[in-house]
Each structure stands twice: as C-alpha cells, then as structure tokens.
Amino acid sequence: MRRGAASAGHSKVPADGAFMDQALGLAIHGVRGANPLVGAVAVGRDGKVLASGWHRGAGTAHAEADAIANAARGGIDLTGATMYVTLEPCNHTGRTGPCAQALIAAGVSRVVYAIDDPHDAASGGAGTLRAAGIDVIGGVRAGEATELNRQWLGAVAARRPFVTLHLAQTLDSRIAAEDGTSQWITCPESLADNHAIRARIDAILVGSQTVAVDNPRLTARTEDGQLADHQPLRAVMGLREVPDDAAVRGDDGRFVHLRTQDPAAALSRLFDQGVRHVMVEGGARIIAAFLSANLVDELIVYQAPTILGSGKNAVTDLGVRTLADAQRWTWDESGGGAVRRLGCDLRLHLAPAAHPDAAPHDALPQEGL
Amino acid sequence: MRRGAASAGHSKVPADGAFMDQALGLAIHGVRGANPLVGAVAVGRDGKVLASGWHRGAGTAHAEADAIANAARGGIDLTGATMYVTLEPCNHTGRTGPCAQALIAAGVSRVVYAIDDPHDAASGGAGTLRAAGIDVIGGVRAGEATELNRQWLGAVAARRPFVTLHLAQTLDSRIAAEDGTSQWITCPESLADNHAIRARIDAILVGSQTVAVDNPRLTARTEDGQLADHQPLRAVMGLREVPDDAAVRGDDGRFVHLRTQDPAAALSRLFDQGVRHVMVEGGARIIAAFLSANLVDELIVYQAPTILGSGKNAVTDLGVRTLADAQRWTWDESGGGAVRRLGCDLRLHLAPAAHPDAAPHDALPQEGL
Numbered sequence: 001m002r003r004g005a006a007s008a009g010h011s012k013v014p015a016d017g018a019f020m021d022q023a024l025g026l027a028i029h030g031v032r033g034a035n036p037l038v039g040a041v042a043v044g045r046d047g048k049v050l051a052s053g054w055h056r057g058a059g060t061a062h063a064e065a066d067a068i069a070n071a072a073r074g075g076i077d078l079t080g081a082t083m084y085v086t087l088e089p090c091n092h093t094g095r096t097g098p099c100a101q102a103l104i105a106a107g108v109s110r111v112v113y114a115i116d117d118p119h120d121a122a123s124g125g126a127g128t129l130r131a132a133g134i135d136v137i138g139g140v141r142a143g144e145a146t147e148l149n150r151q152w153l154g155a156v157a158a159r160r161p162f163v164t165l166h167l168a169q170t171l172d173s174r175i176a177a178e179d180g181t182s183q184w185i186t187c188p189e190s191l192a193d194n195h196a197i198r199a200r201i202d203a204i205l206v207g208s209q210t211v212a213v214d215n216p217r218l219t220a221r222t223e224d225g226q227l228a229d230h231q232p233l234r235a236v237m238g239l240r241e242v243p244d245d246a247a248v249r250g251d252d253g254r255f256v257h258l259r260t261q262d263p264a265a266a267l268s269r270l271f272d273q274g275v276r277h278v279m280v281e282g283g284a285r286i287i288a289a290f291l292s293a294n295l296v297d298e299l300i301v302y303q304a305p306t307i308l309g310s311g312k313n314a315v316t317d318l319g320v321r322t323l324a325d326a327q328r329w330t331w332d333e334s335g336g337g338a339v340r341r342l343g344c345d346l347r348l349h350l351a352p353a354a355h356p357d358a359a360p361h362d363a364l365p366q367e368g369l
Numbered sequence: 370m371r372r373g374a375a376s377a378g379h380s381k382v383p384a385d386g387a388f389m390d391q392a393l394g395l396a397i398h399g400v401r402g403a404n405p406l407v408g409a410v411a412v413g414r415d416g417k418v419l420a421s422g423w424h425r426g427a428g429t430a431h432a433e434a435d436a437i438a439n440a441a442r443g444g445i446d447l448t449g450a451t452m453y454v455t456l457e458p459c460n461h462t463g464r465t466g467p468c469a470q471a472l473i474a475a476g477v478s479r480v481v482y483a484i485d486d487p488h489d490a491a492s493g494g495a496g497t498l499r500a501a502g503i504d505v506i507g508g509v510r511a512g513e514a515t516e517l518n519r520q521w522l523g524a525v526a527a528r529r530p531f532v533t534l535h536l537a538q539t540l541d542s543r544i545a546a547e548d549g550t551s552q553w554i555t556c557p558e559s560l561a562d563n564h565a566i567r568a569r570i571d572a573i574l575v576g577s578q579t580v581a582v583d584n585p586r587l588t589a590r591t592e593d594g595q596l597a598d599h600q601p602l603r604a605v606m607g608l609r610e611v612p613d614d615a616a617v618r619g620d621d622g623r624f625v626h627l628r629t630q631d632p633a634a635a636l637s638r639l640f641d642q643g644v645r646h647v648m649v650e651g652g653a654r655i656i657a658a659f660l661s662a663n664l665v666d667e668l669i670v671y672q673a674p675t676i677l678g679s680g681k682n683a684v685t686d687l688g689v690r691t692l693a694d695a696q697r698w699t700w701d702e703s704g705g706g707a708v709r710r711l712g713c714d715l716r717l718h719l720a721p722a723a724h725p726d727a728a729p730h731d732a733l734p735q736e737g738l
Contacts, residue, residue: 170695171670171719172684173542181692288678301540305719306695309657309687315541318678323550326539326675331710339708339715341700346708346717350540350674 016112019043019084020141024114026054027063027086027148031335032298033162033201034276036149038063040085042071042078042108050076057200058277064089064099068106079107086145088117088138089125100128110135114145118156151297151351160267161202164279165287165296166194169314170304175284176312180213189343190302195221197300199228202275205266206248207286208238208257217247218281233275237266237286263293284316291327292318294352299329301348328353385481388412388453389510393483395423396432396455396517400704401667402531402570403645405518407432409454411440411447411477419445426569427646433458433468437475448476455514457486457507458494469497479504483514487525520666520720529636530571533648534656534665535563538683539673544653545681549582558712559671564590566669568597571644574635575617576655577607577626586616587650602644606635606655632662653685660696661687663721668698670717697722 019041026039038055040063053066061069064085071078089099103111111129116138126136155162168186169175176182184191198204198220220228234248237258249255258266270278280290290296320326329350331338338349388410395408407424409432422435430438433454440447458468472480480498495505524531537555538544545551553560567573567589589597603617606627618624627635639647649659659665689695698719700707707718
C-alpha cells in the first residue's frame with residue numbers, strides 16, 4: 001500500500017504484493033532441482049513492468065539476472081526501477097555472477113523480495129544492496145514463496161540433495177513383466193525426456209539389484225544416442241557387490257557405490273560429494289525405501305497406455321495399512337506442467353502434499369500482505 | 370473430385386472427403402456407448418457449410434437431425450443442400466424419429482455417408498432416400514469412420530453390449546488398502562462423473578464378491594444425493610449368492626443376478642434383456658476377467674494423486690508373461706477427452722489398440738478417397 005500511496009499523478013500503481021504475484025507466476029516455468037524456482041519482475045517508477053525473467057535451473061541465469069538481461073536485449077534502462085524477486089538476491093559467485101552486484105550495476109533503486117536465501121554462502125545479498133543505497137524490502141508474499149519451494153527449502157535445511165523419483169510404469173503401475181522384461185515400458189519420447197533430465201542433474205541413483213538385473217549404463221544420452229555434455233554421477237545403493245564389468249562403472253570415474261540400504265545415509269553421502277539434485281530411478285525396493293522415508297521431493301511418472309496385470313509393482317509396501325494413511329501428492333505445474341501427453345505416454349509431475357499438521361508459513365515474516 | 374469438378378463459377382469446392390473429415394471431427398465430441406459416434410455437416414450448393422451437428426449419445430438426436438435442428442434454429446434453409454454424415458441415416462423410429470424422413474423433409478438433394486448402419490432394423494435409410502429422388506453416396510472415408518467406431522461395430526456384430534470399464538485407482542494402481550478400505554480413493558468430482566455415466570447407461574455390473582464386501586447401491590445419483598431420472602439395470606455377476614438384504618437389490622425391480630463367471634455369457638444375457646451399454650465397476654476378479662477376454666471397449670480411469678504401496682491391485686493376472694504381450698491401449702479423445710484433471714484426480718479415457726494383425730478396413734468400400 002505504501003507504494004500505491006506514493007504514486008500520485010499516475011494511475012493507481014499495484015501494491016508490491018501484486019507484482020510479487022507476477023514474479024511467482026513466472027517462477028513456476030522453471031524446473032525443480034538443485035536450485036529453487038525463482039521469478040523476477042522489474043517495474044518502473046510509473047508502475048509499468050519493464051522486464052521479467054525466471055530461473056531455468058542449475059547452471060543458468062538467476063531470475064533477476066535473466067530479467068536484467070532481457071531488459072538489456074530490449075534496450076530498456078532499469079535505472080530507478082524496482083526489482084521484485086521471489087528469493088533474496090544472491091551475493092556469491094557460483095556458476096553465475098552475484099545478483100546483488102548485477103542489480104547495483106543495473107541501477108535499480110529498490111529491491112523487493114519474498115524469502116531469504118537459506119544458504120550461508122549466498123546470504124547477505126540484501127545487506128550488499130542496502131550498503132549500495134538501494135531500498136530493500138523482504139518478506140512480501142513470503143508464505144506463497146515458501147510453499148512454492150517447500151520441498152527444496154526442506155532439503156536445504158536437512159543438508160541433503162533434492163530428490164526426484166522417476167517411475168516408468170504401465171497403467172496398472174507395473175515396472176516389469178512377470179519374466180522380468182522391462183525394456184521398454186515407455187515410448188522413445190519418454191526415454192528422451194528422462195535423458196534430458198539426467199543431463200541436468202548432479203547424480204542418478206539405482207539399487208544394486210537393478211544393476212544386477214538390468215546392467216544399465218545410467219548415462220545421459222542425446223536423441224541420436226551420443227553422450228550428453230553433462231553426465232550425472234552414477235550412484236548405486238545397496239549391500240550387493242557391483243560387478244567389475246557392470247556398465248554403470250563406466251570409465252570416467254563418475255561412479256560411486258553407496259554401501260547402505262538407508263536412503264537418508266545415501267543422500268548424506270551424496271551431499272558430502274557435492275550432489276544437490278539426485279534422481280532415483282529404481283528398482284522397486286529403492287523406490288519404496290525413499291517413499292516410505294518421505295525422502296522424495298518430486299515425482300515424475302511416465303505412464304504407458306498398456307496393462308500387464310502381473311509382474312513387478314512400481315511401489316511396494318510402504319507400511320500403509322488403511323486408505324486414510326495413503327501418501328498424498330499434489331499436481332505440480334512447474335517445468336513442463338503437471339500432466340501432459342508425451343509420445344504415446346502420459347507424463348505426470350507431482351510433489352508431496354504438505355502434511356496436514358505442518359504450518360510452514362508460521363515461522364516466516366508475513367509483511368506486506 | 371466429382372463435386373469439385375461440378376463447381377464451375379465458384380471458388381474451388383472441397384471434395385466430399387474434406388467435408389466428411391469435418392463430420393468425423395464433430396463426431397468425436399460425442400460419448401461412446403449404446404450408439405456410435407456420428408457427425409454431420411450440411412453444405413450448400415456453393416460449398417459453404419450451412420449447419421452441422423453430432424450425436425450426443427443414446428436417447429439424444431442423431432447427428433443429421435441435430436444438424437437439421439441447428440439449421441432450423443438459425444433460420445437456414447437446407448433445400449438443395451448436401452448432408453455429409455459419418456453413418457448411413459437411419460430408417461427406423463427408435464427413441465428419435467427416422468433420419469431419412471427428416472432429411473427428405475428438410476429438402477436436401479444429396480446425402481453422402483461413410484459407412485452402412487450395421488443394424489437390420491435401421492438399415493434401408495439409403496434406399497428410402499434414393500426412392501425420394503435424393504442422390505446418395507456411401508463409403509466416403511469409410512476406413513476412418515470404421516476406425517472411429519471400431520469397438521462399437523465389433524460389439525454390434527457380436528450381438529453384445531458395448532462395455533465400459535471403470536477404474537478408480539491410486540497412482541500405484543490400487544483399488545483398496547490392505548485392510549480393504551476403498552471409500553473413497555477418488556475425489557467427489559470423480560464420483561459425480563461416474564454417477565453421470567451411470568445415469569446414461571443401460572446397466573452397471575459388479576462381481577458378487579464386491580456386493581459381499583462393499584454392499585454398494587449402484588444407483589445413479591445427482592450431486593445433491595437424489596436418484597437420477599434414469600437408473601441403470603443393476604447386474605451382479607458370479608456364483609456367490611446375493612443376500613436378500615443387499616442394497617443392490619433395491620425395490621424397483623431393476624436388478625439381475627447373472628450366475629456365471631464367464632464375461633461373454635454375462636454380456637449375452639444382458640444383451641437379451643435389451644442392454645446395449647454396460648459399465649463394469651469391479652472388483653478385481655471381474656476386471657481381470659473382462660480384460661483378459663478382450664471384452665472391454667472403453668476404459669475410464671479415475672486416478673487419485675495418492676500412493677498406497679500395498680492393498681489390492683486394480684488389475685490382476687491376465688495371463689501376460691512378458692512385456693511384448695502387454696495389452697495395448699490408445700488414448701481416446703471422444704467425450705470429455707483422453708486426459709483431463711477432474712477435481713484432485715486425473716481422468717483417463719482409453720480404447721483398446723487395434724490388434725496389429727487386424728485389418729478391419731479391408732472389408733469396407735473405400736470410395737471417394
């Protein structure tokens with residue numbers, strides 16, 4: 001309301017919350033993983049949107065940097081503008097430059113953000129901005145921004161990687177026929193989508209049983225069968241030995257055997273090796289272990305229009321005995337959307353539903369709402 | 370091409386096939402069941418579309434009658450027009466009047482249709498039209514029209530009802546938890562959709578085991594809980610006795626116990642009682658029996674975003690041992706579409722894929738293509 005009141009002489013300028021809503025709406029276009037979903041909107045003194053952007057995933061420009069770049073491409077001067085961004089601008093130089101410096105260089109006079117960056121290394125962006133004379137407000141739409149990245153914030157707090165679970169199943173949720181055949185349940189488009197995800201994550205994890213049965217390579221390959229530029233660390237979990245000639249070992253040193261059956265221990269080991277986003281690909285025992293430990297942040301299901309009627313269930317015993325205790329999920333519209341046709345398959349994208357007892361917003365500032 | 374050549378003086382008039390394609394495109398809006406999907410387009414002498422229509426399901430206007438009614442509503446005269454319709458116009462008075470007479474009364478001078486009506490009672494529409502001096506051509510886009518109603522044509526030829534299979538399942542394809550609880554796996558919107566289907570079908574079928582466990586009423590109810598105007602016949606299949614006080618018996622006489630475990634025998638009995646569309650609702654044994662007998666024409670799946678990990682699988686042994694023998698389905702865009710969000714659930718709509726060895730089009734005329 002502060003801003004609206006200050007806009008005499010112009011048509012009514014939307015309040016900060018409305019611009020932050022726009023930024024939140026942009027954030028959803030990004031993909032989940034090592035980094036949170038973040039959106040940014042740059043607004044001029046007259047209340048007009050000058051530029052916007054969003055973060056497309058680890059290794060790509062941060063949202064505010066994307067907005068600044070978009071403004072530059074359009075020859076738009078951001079001097080004196082307000083930047084709305086759903087996460088506190090970073091202060092560190094990671095794979096991309098520090099956003100606080102970029103905002104200072106762009107000449108913005110005001111930065112409004114939703115939630116603090118939870119990382120130690122990245123925090124302090126607000127302080128840097130203030131030291132440069134920029135008016136900084138945090139906590140606008142903090143509840144919504146927290147909810148948007150609920151699972152990611154939880155993973156960061158727990159010092160574990162963000163976990164994507166991949167399922168390729170039939171309509172009746174089988175991942176292999178009775179004789180063990182499973183290649184391929186899904187169509188080439190789904191396989192290509194899976195490989196595109198492999199090419200942007202830090203690690204891929206399967207059980208040692210899967211290695212014994214399927215001997216997968218677990219490489220990220222392009223549609224023409226070539227190795228992608230980025231290869232995830234190939235992690236095998238379980239007490240069973242990984243044969244010396246297992247394809248998963250490869251010859252690039254990007255292989256690790258995690259001798260544990262405990263998902264939390266496996267994630268901790270991977271985190272210590274720098275892994276911030278891991279995709280779990282099976283088999284059934286590993287899937288059940290991660291699900292029953294509530295250690296899945298994102299579920300991507302490729303569902304083929306086929307029925308087996310027997311064979312291996314995708315999900316086995318989670319300890320749920322009655323319907324009221326079923327695990328609840330919500331459709332996740334981020335990235336490619338919650339539900340879409342992909343070749344002959346269906347691609348489903350879900351996030352764990354918030355536990356009914358949880359009240360994650362209570363701990364956060366609710367200013368400006 | 371014949372028509373195109375006759376259109377001197379006008380801009381090029383599309384060939385019959387193009388208008389039939391439009392009619393086929395309209396047909397897909399209808400719902401499957403006792404009647405086939407049918408579309409109709411009325412075209413003036415100048416090649417302009419004057420009116421169109423489609424059949425919305427048993428008990429509603431046929432496609433060409435819908436198009437004639439739409440023309441009348443718009444004050445459009447169909448004298449001298451060509452009616453394109455994807456099924457031979459009927460000649461009989463069923464729940465709706467005979468379409469051949471309606472076309473004669475509307476003054477159309479030409480009727481182009483795709484495939485013959487396979488019913489004895491309905492056939493002869495083409496003869497009636499010709500006797501009235503109308504130019505009649507059959508067989509245009511016959512292959513496409515046959516494919517559109519492949520399952521319905523097969524049911525008519527086999528003298529059995531069209532079979533819709535209803536599944537309400539979790540993401541991991543369970544229809545009940547380990548303790549047997551199953552009410553409700555899906556959300557109120559899915560239940561309402563299911564009841565809307567019940568209110569337009571001839572019969573609903575469950576196994577006697579389901580009656581013993583769940584004691585369902587199997588009535589069609591509106592969203593406020595009232596009985597719908599139309600109630601399907603309630604059929605229970607299986608050798609187990611149906612208790613005298615079972616809810617499914619009701620008090621309206623619309624109940625039948627089919628003392629058989631053979632889906633084909635059950636369908637034959639229902640057909641003899643006038644049932645042309647039956648929805649199979651479970652349980653697991655009945656579902657598997659119909660699927661393994663290839664007696665499902667349409668599959669409607671309500672998929673909740675929940676995971677149980679144990680309990681009852683929706684589909685049990687179909688005799689499939691290896692992935693190559695999996696039952697294959699195709700996404701069906703008719704009615705409400707192949708895939709849509711419905712409340713918190715997903716609604717999937719599928720049809721059996723054509724058997725790779727089948728060549729259903731070979732037996733039909735392929736004129737005008």
